[in-house]
Amino acid sequence: MRYINEFRDPATARALVERIRRDAGDAPVRLMEVCGTHTVAIARGGIRPLLSGAVTMLSGPGCPVCVTPDGYIDAAIALGMERGVLLASFGDMLRVPGKSSSLEKEKGNGLEVRVVYSPLDAVALADAVPDREVVFLGVGFETTAPAIGGAIRTAARRGVRNFSVLSSVRTIPEAMGILAADPEVRIEGFLCPAHVSVVIGTDAYRAVAERRRIPCVVAGFEPLDILLGISMLLRQRKAGVALVENEYSRVATSTGNRKAQELIREIFVPCDTGWRGIGVIPGSGLRIADAYAAFDAERKFGVPVVFAAEGTACRCGDVLKGKITPPGCPLFGKACVPEEPYGPCMVSSEGSCAAYYKYGAL
Amino acid sequence: MPMCLGVPAKVLEIRDSAAVVELGGVRREISVMLLDDVSVGGWVIVHAGFAIEKLSEDEARETLSLFREIAAADEIH
Numbered sequence: 001m002r003y004i005n006e007f008r009d010p011a012t013a014r015a016l017v018e019r020i021r022r023d024a025g026d027a028p029v030r031l032m033e034v035c036g037t038h039t040v041a042i043a044r045g046g047i048r049p050l051l052s053g054a055v056t057m058l059s060g061p062g063c064p065v066c067v068t069p070d071g072y073i074d075a076a077i078a079l080g081m082e083r084g085v086l087l088a089s090f091g092d093m094l095r096v097p098g099k100s101s102s103l104e105k106e107k108g109n110g111l112e113v114r115v116v117y118s119p120l121d122a123v124a125l126a127d128a129v130p131d132r133e134v135v136f137l138g139v140g141f142e143t144t145a146p147a148i149g150g151a152i153r154t155a156a157r158r159g160v161r162n163f164s165v166l167s168s169v170r171t172i173p174e175a176m177g178i179l180a181a182d183p184e185v186r187i188e189g190f191l192c193p194a195h196v197s198v199v200i201g202t203d204a205y206r207a208v209a210e211r212r213r214i215p216c217v218v219a220g221f222e223p224l225d226i227l228l229g230i231s232m233l234l235r236q237r238k239a240g241v242a243l244v245e246n247e248y249s250r251v252a253t254s255t256g257n258r259k260a261q262e263l264i265r266e267i268f269v270p271c272d273t274g275w276r277g278i279g280v281i282p283g284s285g286l287r288i289a290d291a292y293a294a295f296d297a298e299r300k301f302g303v304p305v306v307f308a309a310e311g312t313a314c315r316c317g318d319v320l321k322g323k324i325t326p327p328g329c330p331l332f333g334k335a336c337v338p339e340e341p342y343g344p345c346m347v348s349s350e351g352s353c354a355a356y357y358k359y360g361a362l
Numbered sequence: 363m364p365m366c367l368g369v370p371a372k373v374l375e376i377r378d379s380a381a382v383v384e385l386g387g388v389r390r391e392i393s394v395m396l397l398d399d400v401s402v403g404g405w406v407i408v409h410a411g412f413a414i415e416k417l418s419e420d421e422a423r424e425t426l427s428l429f430r431e432i433a434a435a436d437e438i439h
Contacts, residue, residue: 143414
């Protein structure tokens with residue numbers, strides 16, 4: 001078992017599509033895939049056209065690059081250009097536009113950015129250049145939070161004092177709660193993220209399922225996982241129930257990874273935070289706890305991340321909330337293309353706009 | 363590799379809180395500080411250089427047998 005090809009069998013996919021079509025009603029059922037990895041898998045697998053007329057898949061806010069506010073990029077640039085720190089970042093962040101520039105553009109003006117795969121690589125980098133300040137751009141959701149927390153704890157234990165994190169960590173259930181309550185979005189079922197759920201546990205969606213009466217299914221990222229997840233959502237709807245079900249039982253559990261949760265609780269505390277295009281969502285952020293303030297770049301360098309609602313023609317916010325699909329934005333494919341992105345949803349390979357652009361108008 | 367991509371990887375070797383895994387055909391050291399009882403030969407999901415959970419082969423087989431049932435039922439229709 002290699003846990004990939006087994007979950008891609010075309011004959012089973014056809015059977016699942018048939019089952020979904022049989023269970024769908026007269027009007028297409030509005031489901032949201034919350035996570036950007038699902039968005040890409042759905043686009044790559046050509047799943048949307050297979051289900052057209054039966055199910056409308058809306059793309060949600062689960063792309064960390066897409067929801068990072070431009071003020072965060074501005075703060076990162078200020079750290080590099082004004083405080084002379086060496087930035088370490090996941091590669092996807094480099095082309096994200098801030099208010100007037102991006103990390104990649106500023107590299108031409110002398111900004112130093114190293115791309116790392118793991119936050120621990122950034123600690124190792126700081127260890128290797130003790131005369132420089134290294135700031136890791138800690139962006140992500142509950143999946144990445146333990147990795148960032150693990151890097152902070154490692155730096156603290158090893159006494160790597162020239163390492164800190166510009167934290168922009170967000171939590172998914174709070175964002176789902178906001179979308180579930182939005183009458184304009186009208187979601188009839190959530191396809192919940194695979195790996196966020198691995199960390200937080202599938203029980204984390206019970207509030208949305210029970211209070212908002214919206215079916216939730218945690219599904220893996222392979223095509224058969226996604227199709228079975230959609231089918232389970234439709235069966236719940238048909239039965240008139242709203243439960244949390246787990247298609248991804250080979251990895252996710254109801255209670256999640258307790259060790260990862262403890263690490264998150266040790267390093268971070270919940271806070272209100274702004275999501276690009278959506279606004280401030282109460283309790284949806286994780287800031288670095290006071291005990292680890294020495295590793296918080298915002299406090300260490302006095303460079304705060306300022307959140308401001310943007311006023312542009314870019315409709316990433318409506319895309320992230322499922323109010324429109326990317327072609328509904330006037331900039332899509334015109335002033336905003338992957339080579340020259342205007343909005344963050346076109347920058348990230350996991351962004352809905354980039355996925356729509358790359359895999360056709362779907 | 364995009365930051366937010368978690369992938370299954372086979373554990374080849376364990377060294378304290380690190381493990382060597384095979385990731386897309388390449389050997390790579392990852393942290394296993396988030397897990398207890400990782401064993402050589404087992405599979406884990408790797409995300410941003412950290413193993414975030416072990417894969418359960420039994421549960422995977424159950425899902426696969428459900429797929430087979432669905433495919434078989436479809437042939438009857």
